Amino acid sequence: MFDGSLPGPAALADISDGELIEAITGWAGAAAAAQARLLAAVAERRRRAETTADADPVRTRWACDPVDEAAAQIGCALTVSHGRAVALMDTAVTLRDHLPRLNARFLAGQVSERVVARIVWLCALVVDEQVWAQLDEQFATAASTWGTLSGDKLDTAITVWIHTLDPDAVRRAATAHRGRDIRIGGRDQAAGTTSVWGRINSLDAAIAAARLKAMVNSVCGEDPRTTAQKRADAFGAVFAGAFHLSCLCGKPDCPVAAVPDARATSITVHVVADHTTLDATTDPTLHGSDDTPNTDAEADAELGPEPVPGPDTEPARAPEPAHSAHPSTANLQPTPPTAEHTAPEPQPQADPPPAPAAEQPAPAVPARPAVILGLRGAVLPPAVLAEVLTRGATVRTVADPRALPVTPGYRPTTAHDEFVRCRDLTCRVPGCDRPALGADLDHSNPWPAGPTHPSNLNGKCRLHHLLKTFWEGWTEQQQPDGTLHLSTPTGHTYTTRPFSALLFPTWATTTDPPTRPQPTRPAPPPSPGRGLKMPLRQRTRAENRAAYITAARAHNALQAELDRAAEHAAADKRRNIRRKTAAAIDAMKQSLDPQSDYGDDPPPF
Known part of the structure; x- marks a missing residue:
């Protein structure tokens, strides 16, 4: 692969355009071949996990079964999520066991990873080995030419063969009612907004529309928000348990302005933020339409913040790290310390001395965005956080890590719990981004x-947590700053740092060693019946997969019968319409051209 047959980075500048395209094509094939070999190694790891399960059938019902243990090792090695590691194993096993000809083309770099991934996904409901062999033959012949197809065309090309050989294995879209769902979609980190989309039944939609309309109309006419903005804010207030929307007119005599903002007072949402973010001011342009003329307040806001006081003013007291327990902010780091040295005394001279440094405004410390715990690192801009704070959110200080004592028992205190979750932000195993807010x-x-x-x-x-507790060979060592060295049964060690160290680099998370003596006795060795404490699955992974495939194929077969019945009914309806139309046309022709009866008389001339 890297034998010199393809030009490397150092040689690219000296080759022609044609040779450069050849290099791109060659390296694409090399990348596909490398990915195929990676999947071959993943398939072998899956085989060994299944061998472990066969040797100890009890573990196949463990909540963290041998496949999960193998996926954890792969996730650490590739720094991918657990779900992605399991999906890689499923793809690798399908290629090895059911599509060997296609896999050979993949290993040769003749088929791209994109094409292989779609084939494996769309063939997930195939169960007959003879069908697999026929599909493998067709895909191995045609897949090398499918790389130029768009996503929809590629799916169509694959589905045609599945439908021809095994119609019940064709993945069908769920019906509109069965497919109802609400999803929290993509995030715009700069704006602090997140898309929400989904499908609900019509009754729930009517209830939601009426509720949102009532809440939009509950504020006074001086509220600066547009109808669309009020409807969006009402969406969040509904989930906070509110029946009314808080008015933002700012008038003291407005009766609706006294309604508390349920988003800031009713629901606990942890947000990690820098201290400077807590001091940020609200942005008046967050509400209203784009063509609204600037008011005096908006014009003043555009002039920028007041200059930061110079050294001649009273120094500010260094704030403690803070954290929020409400839909607000968690300030996890103090303001960066300012320089304490003073300018040197000016020497006597004829010319007047330069202006003292105190008269020069100090640069403002930019406010860093906040991070919402539990929403996989969603960013909240300082202006949006400031508005939530003004509406009643609560700020609570996280304890100084150096002041946290050792708890004599097993369970950590609330202060320990808050600090560790805000320090780590996510699960500490490499590749896992599950929020620490709901973690152990x-x-x-x-x-x-x-x-x-x-x-x-x-x-x-x-x-x-179950993996490290019940599977042998998983050990770790933690440093005082939260850095974790995780070792797997294969002897590989992976190091992770708390996510907050990347987002808030000036926050000191290092904890002092425990002040009082610790027990010197070692941890007890695993007892013979330790595995009995592992939570169990109701069905094994193989049983779950078989049940899913059986249910999906049965649904496809039923849906096909319904489709055929609907087609027959539609055809009968069309035939009846044509028959009635033909009869009506014949009747009309007869009425327009009646047959004259002259009896025995000759026709007149």
Whole structure:
């Protein structure tokens, strides 16, 4: 692959355009071949996991079964999520066991990863080995020419063969009612907005429309928001349990302005923020239409903030790190310290000395965006956070990590819990981005050998917590700043740092060593019946997959019968319409051209 047959980066500047295109094509094939070999290794790891399951059938019903353990190792190695690692194993096994000819073309770099991934996805409901063999033959012949097809055309080309050989295996779109769903979609980090889309039944839609309309009309006419903006704000207020929308007119005599903002007072939403973000001012342009003329307040806002006081003013008291327990902000780091040195004394001279440094305004410290805990790192701009704070959100200070004592028992205190979750933000296993807000707090060195203290606690999602607790060979070491060194049964070690260290680099998360003596006894060895404490699945992974395929194929077969019945009914309806139309036309012709009866008389001339 890297044997010199293809030009490397150093040689690209000296080759012609034609040779450059050849290099691009060649390296694309090399990338496909490399990915195929990666999947071959993944398939072998899956085979070994299944061998482990066969040797110990009890573990196939573990909530964290042998496939999960294998996926965790792959996720650490590739820094991908657990779901992505499981999907890679499924794709690799399908290629190895059911599509060997296509896999050979993939290994040769003749088929792209995109085409292979779509084929495997669309063939997921095939169960007959003879059908697999026929599909493999067709795909191996045609797939090398499918790389130029768009996504829809590629799916059509694959589905045609599946429909020809196994109609019940064709993936069908769910019916409109069965497919109802509400999704929190893509985020615009700069604007602090998130798309919401979905499909609900018509009764719920009518209820939602009436509720939103009533809330939009509950504010006074001086509210600066447009109808669309009020409707969007009412959407969030509804989920906070509100029946009325808080008015933003700002008038003291407005009766609706006294209605508290349910988003800021009713629901707890943790937001991690820098201290300067708490001091940010609201943005008057957040509401109203784009063509609204600027008011005096908006004109003043465009002039920028007041200059920061110089050194001649009273120094500000260094704030403590803060954190929010309401739909507000969690300030996790103090303001960066300002320089404490003063300018040197000016030497006597004839010319007047330059203006003292105190008269020069200090540059303003830019406010960093906040991060919403539990929403996979959604960013909240300072202006939006400032508005939530003005509407009643609560700010609470996170304890200084150096002041957190050791808890004598197993469960951490509330202060420990808040600090560790805000420090880690996500599960600490490489590739896993499940929020720490709903994760477990795990003792890095098992208790009681390891203390219940932030220096020995980190957040893990339930799956990875079970993995580290019940599967042999998973160990870790944690540094006082939260850095975690995770070792797998294969002897590989992966290092992760708290996510807050990247987002808030000036926040000191290092905890002092415990002040009092710790127990010197080691952690007890795993007991023989330890595995009995592992939560169990109701069905094994293989049983779940078989049940899903059976239900999907049955649904497809039923839907095909309904489609055929609908086609027959539509054809009968069309025939009846044509028959009635023909009869009506004949009747009309007869009425327009009646047959004259002259009897025995000759026709007149």
